[in-house]
Each structure stands twice: as structure tokens, then as C-alpha cells.
Amino acid sequence: MNETLPTTSIETPIIAEATVKGRGLWGNAWRRLRKNYAALFSLILLGFIVLLTLLAPYLSPYEYDAVDYDNFSTAPSFENAHYFGTERNGRDLFVRTLYGGRVSLSVGIVATFVSLVIGVLWGAIAGFVGGRVDNIMMRFVDILYAMPFMFFIIMLTVAFGRDILLIYVAIGAITWLDMARIVRGQALSLRRKEFVEAAVAGGVSTFNIIRRHIIPNLLGPVAIYCTLTIPSVILVESFVSFLGLGVQEPETSWGLLISEGVQTMDTAWWSLVFPSVFLAATLFCFNFIGDGLRDALDPKDR
Amino acid sequence: MFYFAVRRLLWAVPTLILIITIAFFLMRLAPGGPFSKERPVAPEILANLNKVYHLDESLPEQYLRYLGNILQGDFGPSFKYKDFTVNELIGLGFPVSAIIGGVAILIALIVGMGLGIIAALRQNKTTDYAVMTVAMFGITIPVFVVAPFMTLFFGLFLHWLPLSWSKEDWTSLIMPIAALSLPQIAIIARLMRGSMIEVLRSNYVRTARAKGLPEKLAILRHSLKPALVPVLSYLGPAVAGIITGSIVIEQTFNIPGIGRHFVQGAINRDYPMVMGVTILYGALIVFCNLLVDIIYGFLDPKVRYD
Numbered sequence: 383m384n385e386t387l388p389t390t391s392i393e394t395p396i397i398a399e400a401t402v403k404g405r406g407l408w409g410n411a412w413r414r415l416r417k418n419y420a421a422l423f424s425l426i427l428l429g430f431i432v433l434l435t436l437l438a439p440y441l442s443p444y445e446y447d448a449v450d451y452d453n454f455s456t457a458p459s460f461e462n463a464h465y466f467g468t469e470r471n472g473r474d475l476f477v478r479t480l481y482g483g484r485v486s487l488s489v490g491i492v493a494t495f496v497s498l499v500i501g502v503l504w505g506a507i508a509g510f511v512g513g514r515v516d517n518i519m520m521r522f523v524d525i526l527y528a529m530p531f532m533f534f535i536i537m538l539t540v541a542f543g544r545d546i547l548l549i550y551v552a553i554g555a556i557t558w559l560d561m562a563r564i565v566r567g568q569a570l571s572l573r574r575k576e577f578v579e580a581a582v583a584g585g586v587s588t589f590n591i592i593r594r595h596i597i598p599n600l601l602g603p604v605a606i607y608c609t610l611t612i613p614s615v616i617l618v619e620s621f622v623s624f625l626g627l628g629v630q631e632p633e634t635s636w637g638l639l640i641s642e643g644v645q646t647m648d649t650a651w652w653s654l655v656f657p658s659v660f661l662a663a664t665l666f667c668f669n670f671i672g673d674g675l676r677d678a679l680d681p682k683d684r
Numbered sequence: 685m686f687y688f689a690v691r692r693l694l695w696a697v698p699t700l701i702l703i704i705t706i707a708f709f710l711m712r713l714a715p716g717g718p719f720s721k722e723r724p725v726a727p728e729i730l731a732n733l734n735k736v737y738h739l740d741e742s743l744p745e746q747y748l749r750y751l752g753n754i755l756q757g758d759f760g761p762s763f764k765y766k767d768f769t770v771n772e773l774i775g776l777g778f779p780v781s782a783i784i785g786g787v788a789i790l791i792a793l794i795v796g797m798g799l800g801i802i803a804a805l806r807q808n809k810t811t812d813y814a815v816m817t818v819a820m821f822g823i824t825i826p827v828f829v830v831a832p833f834m835t836l837f838f839g840l841f842l843h844w845l846p847l848s849w850s851k852e853d854w855t856s857l858i859m860p861i862a863a864l865s866l867p868q869i870a871i872i873a874r875l876m877r878g879s880m881i882e883v884l885r886s887n888y889v890r891t892a893r894a895k896g897l898p899e900k901l902a903i904l905r906h907s908l909k910p911a912l913v914p915v916l917s918y919l920g921p922a923v924a925g926i927i928t929g930s931i932v933i934e935q936t937f938n939i940p941g942i943g944r945h946f947v948q949g950a951i952n953r954d955y956p957m958v959m960g961v962t963i964l965y966g967a968l969i970v971f972c973n974l975l976v977d978i979i980y981g982f983l984d985p986k987v988r989y990d
Contacts, residue, residue: 528699528970529706532928533946533962537710540950540958617826621928624828625935625947637828644832644936648840658829665824 411602414678421674424667431664435487438480446481447632449473455650467652469642478634479657485635486661489550489619490612496554497611501561502604506596508562509569520566523559531556535618539627549628553618557611564603572599602679609675613668620661636661689978696970703966704754707959708747737761759960764952770960773945781934781941785926788861792868792922797915799869800876805903807881815873822870827929831863831936848938860937864929868922875918880911916980920973927965 415421434441443463444450449472450464458467458475466475508519538552572578572595581591620637622628629635636657643654734740737760738749753760759770803815838859839847846856883889884907892902931943938944942961949957 525699525702528696528966528973529703530924530927530962530966530969532931533958533965534706534710536946536950537707537958537962540953541710541713613824620826621828621932624932625950627947627950640828640832647832647836651836654832654836658833662825662829665826666820669820669824 411675411678415674418674418677420670421678424670424674427663428667428671431483431660431667432487435480435483438477438484441480442474442477444474444477446477446634447473455646455653457650458652466656467650469653470646470650473632475639475653475656478639479636479660482634482636482639482657483660483664485546485629485633486616486619486637487664489546489553489635490616492550493554493557493615493619494608494611496551497556497558497561497615498604498608499558500555501558502565502600504558505562505565505567506569506600509566510573512570512573516566520563523562526556527559529556532618532621535622536625536627539622546629546633549619549622553615557615557618561604561607561611564607565600568600568603569596572596606672606675606679609668609672613665613672616661616664616668636664692974692977696974699970700963700967701751703970704751704959704963705747707962707966708750711955711959712743712746737763754963759963760956762949762954762957764949764954764957770956773957774942774960774964777940777942777945780939781930781943784857784860784864784933784939784941785923785930787857788864788930789868789922789926791861792865792872792926793915795865796869796872797876797912799873800878800915801880801903801908801911803873803877804880804884812877816877819870819873822866823874827863827867828932828936830866831859831933834859834863835936849940856937860933860939863936864926864933867929868925871925872915872918872922875914876911879914880907883907883911886910913980916976920969920976923972924969927968 438446442465450468451472453462453464453468454472455470456462456464456468458465464474464476466479469475469478504519504523508516535549535552535556539549542548575595578591578595581595586594616636619628619635620640623635623637624641626638626641629638631638639657640654640661643650643657647654731740738746741749750760757771759774762768762770762773765773799815799819803812806812835847838845845859846853849856849860884903889902889906892906893899897905927943930941931947933939934941934943935947942964945957946961948954949961
């Protein structure tokens with residue numbers, strides 16, 4: 383049957399099919415995700431947290447670095463608009479928690495983006511070129527995998543000062559390893575798939591093969607992995623800040639707020655509880671969304 | 685088998701050298717020397733100090749010297765505690781860290797595997813859901829949140845356990861070890877449950893049951909060993925996780941272990957200390973991964989050593 387078709391029209395049905403299939407996949411995934419109440423609830427809660435951090439300046443009369451000289455370490459109260467109380471330096475904890483959330487969330491997103499770019503490029507090149515190049519590139523990943531990364535990040539912040547941009551990039555630069563492995567595995571199997579071979583045989587250009595066949599098929603695992611990278615990045619940043627080696631005063635992040643809360647927890651429980659709850663809730667949300675996405679996109683279940 | 689072990693061992697060498705190299709150059713490229721932060725010292729004294737610590741040599745010379753010293757097991761003097769070498773500080777801290785970390789990993793393995801097996805045997809029942817919910821919490825909530833909340837509850841509120849470390853009181857170790865092992869318990873329980881469920885569904889377990897083997901034997905003799913494989917391969921990352929966690933735990937509970945030396949060293953720009961700890965822990969993680977790889981073969985006959 384193929385022989386009777388003119389060569390020019392072979393390309394069109396393949397592309398058309400791919401487009402329809404792609405839409406179907408995401409539509410399907412969304413339908414499944416909506417049924418997953420844990421993931422859906424997480425999505426809503428996360429949206430709410432993000433909204434809070436974005437609207438932080440409009441929600442409270444206090445600045446994040448302003449000292450309220452009437453209130454040092456006072457308990458949460460609605461009367462003076464210190465909804466989460468104040469910390470020992472008299473700064474409003476509600477605003478600081480939300481500002482800390484801005485830092486933590488943006489670290490998560492920026493560093494994940496960095497790891498996405500490096501990981502996808504590295505994995506895709508290794509997977510598609512294959513052979514010797516693949517071997518060398520993945521050996522390199524193996525060696526890096528054995529590194530004590532938390533220690534290197536701390537060293538980096540010690541060596542080059544506590545620049546927040548540096549923390550963004552450093553965390554991103556170490557979390558790309560898993561991404562590279564996933565993308566490489568995916569690329570290796572995709573390269574041998576019939577529809578790719580068919581497209582090659584049909585004379586589709588490399589660019590179009592990548593655009594039409596490779597990227598849509600990579601998108602699922604990459605999306606899942608991204609949602610799981612964000613919380614782990616937030617965790618790393620909080621960890622470093624908790625040790626007092628990350629974000630610096632008067633800037634703040636959830637990790638730093640928690641470490642300050644620890645120091646005053648015997649007299650001011652609120653300074654530990656509120657940042658911890660925000661951090662834990664955010665991590666939960668991302669993990670549930672990641673799990674939900676995985677279930678929704680898992681081709682085995684479809 | 686032997687050749688496999690040797691080959692893996694040889695792969696560990698470039699990894700270790702890379703760790704040392706990265707550590708060295710990161711610290712040396714950093715702006716500001718170890719003596720530039722304190723009160724300005726007279727230039728002659730500074731020159732002398734630099735000479736004593738070999739900071740006046742060129743970078744490659746320093747690197748080779750450092751590499752040579754480390755091969756002899758010498759991490760050099762501490763810049764902060766001038767009367768101590770890094771070796772002495774590590775020697776003081778390591779037993780404490782090792783005991784806490786070792787016990788934490790043992791507990792994580794025993795409790796995690798136990799919970800995982802129980803959950804797998806009662807799949808989709810209340811016990812299973814309860815264990816998995818707790819595990820989800822354990823995985824998501826970081827050590828530096830769990831540990832303070834434990835102190836807040838058991839220490840400040842209930843007064844059951846001491847708040848910080850003391851040499852004489854072994855109960856002061858309960859909270860640090862519990863906080864350290866909790867996330868690992870959660871991860872191991874999840875891994876164990878998953879692999880156990882898979883094994884219980886496999887053909888040979890069905891055969892074992894079909895030939896009339898008591899359920900207990902079918903589990904003990906046929907399911908446990910293959911189900912252990914994924915847990916075992918997690919042991920390397922688990923050690924890394926415990927080590928990282930111990931930094932926070934030692935800071936929170938005032939334990940004079942290596943982790944606290946590391947953080948103090950990082951804050952004080954004590955380069956040799958920071959590098960020494962990084963290299964030591966890097967080597968430990970590499971060694972654990974190596975060990976796991978080799979033991980792997982004993983448990984999983986499908987692994988080939990070629």
C-alpha cells in the first residue's frame with residue numbers, strides 16, 4: 383500500500399496523526415489528574431501559597447525588614463495585624479514567611495530550569511549520538527553521581543560568598559544528573575521506535591522529527607521529573623540556609639526562618655511553626671502533584 | 685567476581701581524585717585568604733603565616749603537595765584551631781558521628797524493612813495505608829523540621845528527653861538518632877513494600893504456595909531475598925543521606941561530631957577542615973557504593989560480572 387502513495391503525502395498523515403495523539407495524551411492526563419483528589423487538592427493549595435507570596439506586600443501593613451518597636455517576639459494576634467506574631471527582632475513573621483516563600487519558590491523554579499536545560503541537552507546528545515560519546519558522557523554522569531553534593535554546595539557558598547544567584551545556579555548545576563539519565567534512556571528507546579524510523583524513511587527533516595516525535599514523547603517524563611525536582615531543590619536551599627550558609631539577612635527563606643525559629647522555640651513557638659508548616663505544605667504539594675502526574679502520564683496504565 | 689571488584693575499585697579512583705581536585709580548586713579560587721578576615725596582620729607576619737601553610741607557592745605546587753599529603757592520610761593543619769591538625773579534629777569527631785550514623789542506618793534498615801514487609805503482606809488494607817501515609821510524611825518533611833519539632837514536643841513540652849547532647853547520658857542520643865533515621869525508614873519502607881509486592885506476585889512464589897508450602901516459609905525462603913535487592917541498592921544513597929542529615933542533627937543537638945566541625949569550618953573559612961571532611965565523606969560514599977555493587981551479585985544471580 384505504501385508503494386502506491388506518492389512520497390510527498392507520506393509525510394502528512396504521520397504528522398497529522400502525531401498531532402492528534404499528542405493532544406489526546408495531555409487531554410487524557412488532565413482527565414486522570416482531575417480524578418486524583420490528592421493531586422488536585424495539592425494543585426489548589428500550591429496555587430494559594432504562590433498567590434499569597436506574590437501578594438505579600440498587599441496583605442499586611444508591615445514591611446518584611448521593618449522593626450515594630452512595640453512588639454518583640456509577640457504571639458500571633460489579629461488586633462495588631464501580626465497574623466503570625468513577630469520574631470525576636472520585632473519583624474512581622476507573616477510577611478517574612480511569605481517573602482521567604484518567594485525566595486524558596488523562586489530558587490526551586492530557577493534551579494529546576496537550569497537543571498532542565500543542562501540535563502535535557504546532555505541526555506539528548508548522549509542518547510541520540512550514542513556509541514562512544516554516549517559512553518563517555520554517561521560515565522561522567524556516573525562519576526559526578528558519587529560526589530558529596532551537599533558538601534560542594536556548602537563549599538561553594540563559603541568560597542564565593544552567599545550570593546543568591548550563585549545558590550540558584552549551583553543547585554541547578556548539580557540536579558541535572560537524574561534529568562540527563564531519564565532523557566538519555568528515553569532518547570535511546572525513541573531512536574529505535576518504528577514511528578521515528580518511518581519518519582526518517584519518509585524523508586522528514588531531523589528538525590521536524592525532533593519537533594514532532596521526540597519532544598512530545600520526552601515531555602511526559604521531563605514534566606514529571608521537573609515537578610519532583612522543584613521540591614528537592616527547595617529542600618537543598620532550605621538546608622543550606624538552615625545552617626546559616628545560604629540567604630542572608632534581611633533577606634530570608636523558609637530554611638533561614640526555621641533555623642531562627644529553632645533558636646527561639648522555647649519562648650516563641652510561632653516562629654518555628656509557621657515557616658515549617660509552609661515549607662512542609664509546599665513540599666507535600668509538589669510531591670503529590672508529581673506522583674499524580676506520573677500516574678496520569680504512565681503509558682502502562684492507559 | 686574478583687576482576688569485577690578490582691575494576692569497580694579502579695573506577696573509584698578517578699572519582700576520588702575528582703572529589704579532591706574540585707574541593708581543592710574551589711577553596712583556592714575563593715576570593716580572600718584564611719587570614720584576610722581577621723584584624724589586619726603585619727605584612728611580615730602574614731608572609732610568615734603564608735609560608736608556614738605553604739600559601740606562597742604556586743597553585744599547581746600547592747595542589748600536588750595537598751594530593752601527596754592526602755595519599756599519606758594527612759589533611760593538614762586546621763586554620764581555625766591552630767593547635768590541632770584536621771586529622772586530630774576528625775579523629776575527635778568521627779567516633780561520635782559514626783556511632784550516631786551507624787545506629788541510625790541499622791534502625792532505618794530494620795524498621796524500614798519490617799514496615800515495608802508488613803505493608804506488602806497487608807496490601808491495600810488499613811495497616812498498609814497507615815504505614816504508607818507515615819512514610820509519605822517521613823519522606824517529605826525534612827530533617828531540620830522534624831528534629832526541632834521533636835525537641836519542642838519531647839524535650840520542652842513533655843520533658844521526656846534531654847534537649848542536647850551530653851557524654852554521660854545515653855538518652856540524649858535517642859532524639860538525634862530517631863530524627864536521622866526517620867526519612868530513611870520511610871524511603872526503605874516504600875522500597876521494600878514495592879519490591880515485596882512484586883515478588884509475591886511472581887510465578888515462583890505462586891509455585892511455592894501451590895505446592896503446599898506454608899505461607900511463612902514461602903515468604904521467608906522465597907520472597908525475602910529477591911525483595912531485598914532494591915533496598916540494598918539504595919544503601920549507598922542512604923549512607924549519603926544519613927551523612928548529610930547528620931550535619932543538621934549535630935548542629936541542632938549540639939553534638940561534637942564531624943558535621944558540626946564542617947559547618948563551623950565553613951563559617952570560619954577553615955579551608956583544610958572543610959576539604960578534609962568533604963573528601964572523607966566523599967570517600968565513604970564512594971566506598972559504600974562499591975560495597976553495595978559487590979554484595980549485589982550475591983543476592984541477584986542475574987548480575988553478571990563482565
